[in-house]
Amino acid sequence: MGAVKGVRAKRMPREVREQQMMDAAVQTFGRRGYRAASMDEIAELAGVSKPLVYLYLNSKEELFVACIRREAARLTEAVQAAAEPGLAPDRQLWAGLEAFFRHTAENPDGWSVLHRQARTHGEPFAAEVAAMREEIVAFVTALIAAAREGTPAAAGRGGELAGRDVEGLAQSLVGAAESLAGWANDSGGLTAKEAAATLMNFAWTGLGGLMRGERWTPR
Amino acid sequence: MGAVKGVRAKRMPREVREQQMMDAAVQTFGRRGYRAASMDEIAELAGVSKPLVYLYLNSKEELFVACIRREAARLTEAVQAAAEPGLAPDRQLWAGLEAFFRHTAENPDGWSVLHRQARTHGEPFAAEVAAMREEIVAFVTALIAAAREGTPAAAGRGGELAGRDVEGLAQSLVGAAESLAGWANDSGGLTAKEAAATLMNFAWTGLGGLMRGERWTPR
Numbered sequence: 001m002g003a004v005k006g007v008r009a010k011r012m013p014r015e016v017r018e019q020q021m022m023d024a025a026v027q028t029f030g031r032r033g034y035r036a037a038s039m040d041e042i043a044e045l046a047g048v049s050k051p052l053v054y055l056y057l058n059s060k061e062e063l064f065v066a067c068i069r070r071e072a073a074r075l076t077e078a079v080q081a082a083a084e085p086g087l088a089p090d091r092q093l094w095a096g097l098e099a100f101f102r103h104t105a106e107n108p109d110g111w112s113v114l115h116r117q118a119r120t121h122g123e124p125f126a127a128e129v130a131a132m133r134e135e136i137v138a139f140v141t142a143l144i145a146a147a148r149e150g151t152p153a154a155a156g157r158g159g160e161l162a163g164r165d166v167e168g169l170a171q172s173l174v175g176a177a178e179s180l181a182g183w184a185n186d187s188g189g190l191t192a193k194e195a196a197a198t199l200m201n202f203a204w205t206g207l208g209g210l211m212r213g214e215r216w217t218p219r
Numbered sequence: 220m221g222a223v224k225g226v227r228a229k230r231m232p233r234e235v236r237e238q239q240m241m242d243a244a245v246q247t248f249g250r251r252g253y254r255a256a257s258m259d260e261i262a263e264l265a266g267v268s269k270p271l272v273y274l275y276l277n278s279k280e281e282l283f284v285a286c287i288r289r290e291a292a293r294l295t296e297a298v299q300a301a302a303e304p305g306l307a308p309d310r311q312l313w314a315g316l317e318a319f320f321r322h323t324a325e326n327p328d329g330w331s332v333l334h335r336q337a338r339t340h341g342e343p344f345a346a347e348v349a350a351m352r353e354e355i356v357a358f359v360t361a362l363i364a365a366a367r368e369g370t371p372a373a374a375g376r377g378g379e380l381a382g383r384d385v386e387g388l389a390q391s392l393v394g395a396a397e398s399l400a401g402w403a404n405d406s407g408g409l410t411a412k413e414a415a416a417t418l419m420n421f422a423w424t425g426l427g428g429l430m431r432g433e434r435w436t437p438r
Contacts, residue, residue: 035341090427119338122254126339148430164408168417169426171402172395179394180387189383198387206425207388208435211308211367216427 021046021053026067030109034064034121065128068118071110072132078103080139089147090204094218096143097177097196097203104181105192115182133174140170173203240265240272245286249328253283253340284347287337290329291351297322299358308366309423313437315362316396316415316422323400324411334401352393359389392422 012020024046028037039060043050057063082099083092104111114132118125144166180199184190190198197216205216231239243265247256258279262269276282301318302311323330333351337344363385399418403409409417416435424435 089430093426120341120345122339122341144426147426165417168399168402168409168414169421169429171398172418172421173426175398176391176395178398179390183387183390190387195387198384199391202388202391202425203421204425204427206421206423206428207312207363207366207392208309208423209425209428210388 017048017052018056021048021056021063022067022070025063026071026113027109029064029067029117030112034117034125039063064113064117064125067110067113068125068128068132071107071114072129074107074110075100075103075114076132076135076139079136083139083143085146089143090200090216092143092147093204094196094200094216096140097199098193100177101181101184101192101195101199104185105195108185111181111185115178137167137170137174140173141167144169144173176202236265236267236271237275240267240275240282241286241289244282245290245332246328248283248286248336249331253336253344258282283332283336283344286332287344287347287351290326290333291348293326293329294319294322294333295351295354295358298355302362304365308362309419309435311362311366312423313415313419313435315359316418317412319396320400320403320411320414320418323404324414327404330400330404334397356386356389356393359392360386363388363392395421 021042025037025042028042028045032041037060039050039053042063043053046053053063057066078099079096083096085092087095114129118129145163148166177199180195184192184195200216201210205214240261244256244261247261247264251260256279258269258272261282262272265272272282276285297318298315302315304311306314333348337348364382367385396418399414403411403414419435420429424433
């Protein structure tokens with residue numbers, strides 16, 4: 001991106017202009033909602049003409065799908081990049097949660113598009129988000145499965161923490177993270193780090209441990 | 220309801236007929252989706268004429284809102300009735316989770332209306348579900364707050380498990396339950412009891428405890 005610095009708007013490369021349109025679209029869809037957002041508004045915010053927006057993507061629906069895909073890919077990448085395979089299980093989870101809450105806090109419009117707008121305006125949008133969600137659940141499932149290798153849970157009475165249990169735990173964790181991120185962004189009183197710490201304590205220490213006064217801390 | 224047994228359909232009291240229409244509407248909306256569901260189909264399934272359905276509720280939209288409200292009230296009541304205040308915190312949570320998963324498993328169409336249909340078709344439906352969700356979060360918040368009374372968590376370093384932490388934990392728990400119920404009903408391979416046990420282990424024992432081979436069991 002550094003290479004285009006100082007280049008005048010007119011001579012901006014296509015991909016930069018496209019990103020600006022997408023940025024404007026995510027902001028507009030995220031803040032005003034899918035129905036209320038207008039292509040005029042998006043074009044104005046992006047500093048381009050409306051025909052140019054339509055030239056790039058044929059319809060408001062297509063533009064919205066493109067926004068969902070871009071934001072889903074960015075969120076998934078942020079989480080996956082954070083969880084280094086070499087770390088201890090709890091550190092991996094902590095790194096993933098921190099990345100998740102940091103990303104959703106720094107991109108509230110993108111998170112609103114994924115968590116609220118894409119789900120509340122029917123198909124094909126809901127299917128796009130469902131696909132991203134499945135990818136994240138699969139990633140968390142693999143993470144929990146890898147974490148239990150070599151632990152008492154893997155060698156326990158008949159290997160109780162079986163595949164289906166692990167996927168159930170992953171579904172629980174992802175649901176908890178979605179819910180908490182929505183609340184943190186709406187209520188505004190919770191930083192990304194605080195949200196990650198709350199969920200880490202919930203998911204790792206558990207309410208039972210918390211009642212006993214235990215806490216999970218990074219160090 | 221026992222009193223109307225044997226009474227011919229024609230002479231059925233208004234409230235019974237209305238319940239039949241609502242049952243038919245929940246089933247149709249839950250299985251076919253809000254858009255695809257037709258008033259003809261609902262009337263036929265309820266065994267009444269279409270004008271009668273419109274006489275009862277003016278539009279498909281109003282009928283859908285009535286379905287959301289009925290299903291939300293039933294679910295909330297089921298959860299609240301289960302958690303007896305006299306029980307130990309973990310037993311209360313277990314009772315509430317069992318009731319939640321039993322209710323959503325026994326009423327998959329109602330759960331689909333609340334969890335999927337109402338959220339994916341814009342306002343005013345999403346607002347109806349949001350209101351129910353807030354009520355459940357408030358209930359779980361109160362439950363966790365009451366549970367920590369008299370525990371080391373309440374007397375801990377500066378009363379760490381403060382109000383905001385407790386609400387964050389409640390948001391996490393509710394999100395986890397929603398996610399797991401959706402998965403259990405879709406995948407079909409998990410009984411209500413298994414889903415409740417998975418979430419109880421996740422929420423109470425925590426992943427850290429599970430990795431050490433711990434399990435929460437009803438007795």
